[in-house]
Amino acid sequence: MDSGHVTTPFGRRSMTFAVLARQRQISKSAPDTKRNKWKLFRAVCEAREALNVSDRSLSVLDALLSFYPSEELYAANDLIVFPSNAQLSIRARGMTAATLRRHLAALVDAGLILRKDSANGKRFARRSRAGEINEAFGFNLAPLLSRAKEIEDIAAKITADREFFQATRERITLCRRDITKLIQLAIDGCVEGEWSQLHDRFRTFLASLPRRPSLDELQFLLSRLVDLRTTIIKLLDGHDKMQNMCARESQNERHIQDSQTQSSNESEAEQEAPPTRTCGSPANAEAAKKEHLSVNEALVDPLQFLKPAVALDTVLRACGEIHPYGPGGSIRSWRDLLTATAVLRSMLQISPSAFHQACLVMGPENAGAAIACIFERGGQINSAGAYLRDLTRRAKQRQFTIKPMVSALLRSKALTS
Structure with missing residues (x-):
């Protein structure tokens, strides 16, 4: 969208400062931004309470994304879909027109889509003689892509x-x-x-x-x-x-009593006397x-193995690559580190079951530190998921702790610096 171009709503819908700010945000987004639309949709589903979006509104967003022809949302492309209410209702599991309008408005208010209304309020596309779309009017998915990092x-x-x-x-x-x-x-x-x-x-x-x-x-x-x-x-x-x-x-x-000389009668008496056993x-x-x-x-x-084996600042000095993935681009606590590893797990293709088992055996902090070390080592590890499972197996046998792994990274950084 051009920096000077603003789209106002059709009919009785009034223009708001929020809509104006979102249109400005889209115009300032990086043109090379792209995301898989279904992975981004799953992130929206995970964050729906924070985004103030209901499950019914998510069904409508799912239907809108299904009308976009490509799997990738790319900022350089035109991200406008223009289904009719009848088509949208079918893909939204038969939602009525009134309910559909209400949830479309909720998605606009949540800042996930924008309306681009035509002169008469209809949704359509103008095509060239070659069949390419020159201009389209409908729902713009660009706000969803521009907020991808925030949503993730x-x-x-x-x-x-x-x-x-x-x-x-x-x-x-x-x-x-x-x-x-x-x-x-x-x-x-x-x-x-x-x-x-x-x-x-x-x-x-x-x-x-x-x-x-x-x-x-x-x-x-x-x-x-x-x-x-x-x-x-x-x-x-x-x-x-x-x-x-x-x-x-x-x-x-x-021993002292046995070393003393005893009469045969006393010995026999002691042998015949049954031993008395009490609680003490x-x-x-x-x-x-x-x-x-x-x-x-x-x-x-089990808790002695679940406590952090290394201080957080030591992990962060050894694993500097993880900092940008923390909340706000920084890591200040173990919870921030676990938040960052939640992003890294999908990048490293580590399954939730592998991470869950690592948390049970090593503790969540140590498991997060292990993922940070794996990410820091980058191309040296072929399969991050298999490597984490092997570390978990060794930790279960008391053959692995995270401290030597972090120390090795610190030594390698000291040698290269």
Whole structure:
């Protein structure tokens, strides 16, 4: 669109400053901008709440995009589609004319399309004798393309927040399981302590969570559960050390008694007397110790592997290429890093299942750092998805952490600088 050209609406529809600003925005967009229309549409669907667009309006946008002949939306081309209401209604799943008009107006208000009305308000195209379109009147898809980067950033942030939300819920589930089984172990093993009060605290923490919690509320609950779980483990470890000391003292006492001369009657009496076992006896202590060790082996702390293994600023120094993909072109927190990796995953063709498994094994922050390192290495890795799955498999076997990977990138940068 020429910088001096402005299209005003037909009929009773009035011109607004918002429409004028969008037309100016289109005129200033880069002419080499292009996007796959269906990938861009999926990004709009992901960001629909932030864009204030309903699902019915998205159905109309889907129908409008189907009338554009090419798969690629290219800023240098004419992005105007001109279907009649009857054709548009058929592709919008039989939507009535009144509903269709309402949702078309909603798309215009959301800044995703613009009207280019003819003199009589009809939608049509003028063609040359060769059949090429010289001028068209209808709906302009250029606003959708000019806002592509903004829409993709919003969609990436929503995707990253959703995945981080899911990972936090899974970490809470693991912590809940650990607390429940460790308290049950303490009760069954007759470990001294205020276990009923600890269990009541545990239930109070869970009851404080609303039915539809936010991410911040989940993270707060997770921190409280981790602290409670750490307290329980310390109590069990203290009990375990005490039992070991009692067992050693008992063995030393029996050794001293056996070294003394005893009469045959006393020996026979001691042999006939059955051993009395109580909750604190060495035999029960040894059994409780074995059970405690077996449960601790089964409940190896999953959260110690889910915490960030490297500081965020270290990751950002090693992976400078990821900065432009963060919200607003910068990364200031782990959440910003995960937002950036949500964009990079589609570029690197990493499937959601591969990233989800990496989050479960390594933690979302470490998984995001791994993707940043993979992106930084660029052409050295043939298949980013397969490489991430291999890192996940090695991390599950405790054969991989992100720290050496980041350190190697820092060393290579130091050598080239």
